[in-house]
Amino acid sequence: MESCVIVWFRNDLRVHDHRPLLRASAQGLPVLAVYVFDQTLYRKLPYGFPKTGRHRAQFIRESVADLRRNLIQLGVPLLVRHGAPEEVFTSISKSFNIQQVFLHEEIGSEEISVEREVRERLPHTTFTVDHGHNLYPPKDLPFNTSELPDTFSQFRKVLEKSGVPGLTEISIPASVRGVTLPSDFPEGEIPTLRELGLGELDRPPRYPGGSSKAKERLLHYIFNADRLRVYKKTRNGMLREDDSSKFSPYLANGCLSPKVVLDQIRTYEKKYGKNESTYMLYFELLWRDYFHLVHRKYGDQIFHAAGIKKARIPWHDDQELLVRWMDGTTGYPLVDAAMRELKKTGFMSNRARQNAASFFTKNLGLDWRIGAAWFESQLVDYDVASNYGNWLYIAGVGNDAVPFRAFNVEKQSLDYDSDGSYLHHWVPELRELSAPWIHQPREMGMIEQEQYGVILGEDYPLPVVDLYESMKKRKQEFAQAQKNSR
Incomplete structure (x- = not known):
């Protein structure tokens, strides 16, 4: 043998x-x-x-x-x-x-x-x-995992004050002596989606997988399109592909090493100089490391309803609200656009994720673990630590010093999609609406509904909850839970 x-x-x-x-x-x-x-x-x-x-x-x-x-x-x-x-x-x-x-x-x-x-x-x-998996191995950090700071800002400051570790090698072996497989021991075919128990895609993949595609994306974004020059300004964009790097699918699946990304950032800085955007992309790589360390420190606590804060906040169970959220039929255009984009492509921007998750936890009051599981199922850039760490943060049971953080999805829509282009793309029944109606169609009266040909409750859903009342109720529930835990 x-x-x-x-x-x-x-x-x-x-x-x-x-x-x-x-x-x-x-x-x-x-x-x-x-x-x-x-x-x-x-x-x-x-x-x-x-x-x-x-x-x-x-x-x-x-x-x-x-x-x-x-x-x-x-x-x-x-x-x-x-x-x-x-x-x-x-x-x-x-x-x-x-x-x-x-x-x-x-x-x-x-x-x-x-x-x-x-x-x-x-x-x-x-x-x-x-x-x-990360930029800096835990053993190279200036503190033990058990001493990990409670917030990202503290983590970043400690790291930058102590000096960041150097990069290790990113080479490929020059040659490898491979096994010769016997004729009766095949390499094996990659299973089809159907063999994995899944349905076929109804459109070409938005982001093709593979390390080769990762390299293409890296060179395109940083050098060919020169988007690192404006990353900080455009990174919250939700529609255009080059508004953000889109490295995350490749980083999450290990097709791309974060060390290579940092190496290319430094190459760019040597050629064109440092700017606030080159630092911001490095900043995002640090967030990945931080959530990994949170997972390492707290283990399975990141999957518990009470999170790492052990906050016994009541989470509600409503199957109808859950389905409306997953299908993007909540009556709030930003949430609906984000959830439809996710279901159809396996991706949504970070800004959209924050709003969808905030609405899920702070307006619908549903168990954040179900929302996190849906993201795990759907996202092509699913990473266990980043996904659950972000959901903990938004749900109010993670690494956030703010007792109750909630996103006003209508204001966020206006701030980050002022002309409604993202909403028009993913919620086609609202394409005839312009600002401000596109951001809050619930405010339209019958005259406006007839004028634009959008009848609420028929052409587009009525809101599943009242935006402000639901948020107020959840804030009260959070305050009571925190009072009871003292």
Whole structure:
């Protein structure tokens, strides 16, 4: 039986800045790469929707296909399987003597559980784990994880005062000795969406997956289109693709290393000079690191209703309101546009997310964990720490010093989509409306409704709740919950 070492790919679908791959290539044994479409990640949740929806699944499928092409260029075969990882590794061990498994660390409890089961199936195999998802490994920070500051602002100030760590290597191994697979041991086909239990896409993917596409996007945004020059000014834009970087799908799935993004920011600064936008993009990378550290510090608390604040805030259960929110039929155009965009493309801007999540928790009063699970299912840039960390923050049970933070979705609509272009695009029944009606159609009387051909309750939904009364009620509930917890 031939001996080999394995690189186990999970949320690190690239060959650059990949220490496990570098380590494996230096062992002197043939290298086999493995990716498993873990069947549990595509199961249906108790809420009635899949844990991984079709848009995210398609992005992963394309990213794995691109990873396979990149590994082939290095001489390494990528074994692809669909099932339970522990069963897959048991099967491999019957054909190969697995000396070592190299992998990147995952800190989610589900991932840790799966890794533990694989280790139990391979008791005589050495596992070597590296940290590679963030800009700065936790061990390089000027404090222990248990000492993580309670807010991002404090974290950033401590980091900048102490001096940021240097970047480690971002190289690709020059050559790798790959395993030669037996004829009766196929590399395996990438499962179709249908085989994953999902429906087919009804439009081409908005963001094609893969490290190669990540490189194209990186070069386009920073250098070809020169958008880093204006990033701070345009990053809250919700409609135009180049208003923000759109690196997040590639960062979340490990198609792109954040170190490479920072390296390109510094290259840009050397060529064109530093500006407030180059710092702002670095600032956003720090947010990713911070939420990862929050997850590392608090563990499964980030999935609890009371959050990391252990705030026993009452969350309501209303299936009709939940469906109206998911389908984008709340009667509030900004929320509806955002939720329709998400359902049709698997993406929405950060500004839209904040408003959709605020409306969910501070107006509808629904359990934030369901909203977070819907985002997990739908978003092509789903990242466990960033997704749940942001939802904790918006829900008022996370890293926010403000007791009750709520977004006025009508004012936000006017502030960030003043001409209504985003709303017109995603809520076509309101295309004839101009400002100010497009931002608050509920204020239209019968004369205006007939004038514009939009009858509320027929052509466009009536609001599911009163914007101000619902917010007032939730604020009172928050205050009472905080009073009871003292």
